[in-house]
Amino acid sequence: MSKLLIDLYDFDSINDYLALNIKSFIINLQEFSTEKTLNVFLEQVEIINDLDDEIELFINLDRLYYNDDFNSLSSILKKLNKLKIRKLIINDAGVVELIKELGLKFELINGSNTLNTNYQTIEFLSNYYRGFYLSNEINLNEILKIRDNTNAMLMVQVFGKQLMFSSKRKLLTSYFQFHHLDLIDFNSQNPLIIKDLNDINNKSYIYEDSNGTYVTTYKNVNALDYLYDFIVNDIDYLYLSNLFIDRNSYLRVVNIFSSLLEQTINLDMAKSMFKDVNLEVSSSFLNDETVFNLEDIKKMEGI
């Protein structure tokens, strides 16, 4: 049975979701994950973990690491193990090797949002990872074909901003310095917006953290229309991101998805309720395809 997997705003917000019978949460750990809405310290993980026996925490360690980081990474992994945290989301194969060396046992989720695009890769990497966050750029048919061909735990994003780009470079800081502009906040709590000069539809959020720069979609992916396919095909976790969405709207969206999943409302009702939330949405790549062959590119661009 598919489960909803969600983000938190703060510790208090967890009760809102427990009330909806949602118990799977992604927790971003300060210094070890890409900054999102809520970024916590290890001590705070312990508090959340103790709230309810059925709470399932996915600790997000999705940064790329350098050799200097591995002492602190070892230490945090040992502490997480002690707290009986089992599920880690990672993006760096070095973490797999480190965990092996430390003799620790975790269920590792490969969190790459660009590299998990076919079933054979996932089957092969299942020797090292228990689960996979499927890339945002693949469509419904591709997702379902992956499901048909692997037993790995699969995660798909069904709502929220999608990460498009990550760079080690501090692109906003550099821009402000180069042009001698007064620095303003542009972190995960205060993103800026970029708009393509030649196509106003190409609009995104951009922000920095201590590890670099991130660009996300401006619109929220909304996969309500595809939820039945995900549920009936046993996609294990359906992720709803709260990045750059206000707390109340997010709670309403989670409630809609939860109610549809619990069959207390139907799709029409869900869509109608969703309209009232008034968020800009798209179906992203779920019913779309990208091109890559030169001939297809020329055809698409009318060359």
Added chain:
Amino acid sequence: MKKPELLAPAGDLNKLKIALLYGADAVYIGGKQFSLRSAASNFSLEDIKEGVLFAHYYSKKVYVVVNIIFHNDNLVGLKEYLDELSEIRVDGIICADMVVVDTIKKYHINLNYHISTQQSITNSYAIKFYKNLGASRVVLAREISFDQLKELKENTDIELEYFVHGAMCVAYSGRCMLSNYYSKRDSNRGGCSQSCRWNYQLFNDDNEISNKDNYFTMSSKDLNLASYLYLLIASGIDSLKIEGRMKSIYYLATVVSSYRNIIDEYLANGIEQVRDFNIDNLNKAANRATGNGFIDGYHYEDIQLYNNREEHPTKEFIGLVLDSDGEYLKIEQRNNFKVNDDVELFGPNKEFYSFKVMEIFDENKNSIEVAPHPQQIIYLKFDKKVSPYSMLRKVIS
């Protein structure tokens, strides 16, 4: 001191020959399938076979990039393609998606494999992971500094490859979907539209921060680590990589020969200072501003392009020498030139001549004043024999 491999890109068979003749120890090429850079000509299997034969004839190597991130539909034909590459005896492949490793292992295909920079390998543990998967080399992330590289080299026992020259992704390689979202072109399957180099308006809520004089861009300067080569060689790095499978033969000849000179001069005489001649040559080939990337740490705006992001394709390359008999040079024209132009001739065997064009002849040996047509066959009087694939460039003061 260990001599590192100088690894050059080649977009087609002609470029492969030029890169190797001008001093590369190895080239990396893309086949018609499974390779990024869909806009490059790329190699048929027959071309790969000929390229490998050519390289091996001169004791050099050919690596084939099989570096797309596969979608389900792309899996068809992968095993057969890898079998063919093994049969052709390429020296290795460069892959980004672990499906390639799986296929090689599953079917016991005899191929060395290198892990592409698309996997963003930044630490010793990740290197160990890929070594345990059987990789013979990893291509390090471009974000690695020299100090980090040195430490990685000291702590690992598989080959490490490091980018030293050419264009750079501004994102961690393989972790950028701007092109997918903005133009429906899949960057991880060769369709990248380089959206990072576009101009953007920048807003804080509804207030525009940018204006027409300072639009926001994520464009990166190109990499040029010529002056760091002595350090890199001393670190024991195994392979020094030049980027650019879509670059011209002139770019390849210029950049490869410059790096060849710098490496050889350091290894032979311990000369750390790069000669002005080589720096000038590299500058002549550059069509974008260059920087040092991450090698000496991270210096924020120094590695970004802002107001000066336009490309400036060089017009200096005026002809490719097809033949010479000690009396005439037979030349294929590449850019307009005329009588009285000052030119330089340089060749794969370190030939170098400067002279003024006194007379130009057309294909029928009729005297002409200008050579205006691309790929026009022309003749210049020249009393020395030079190597085929030598090149002529105009001296622009």
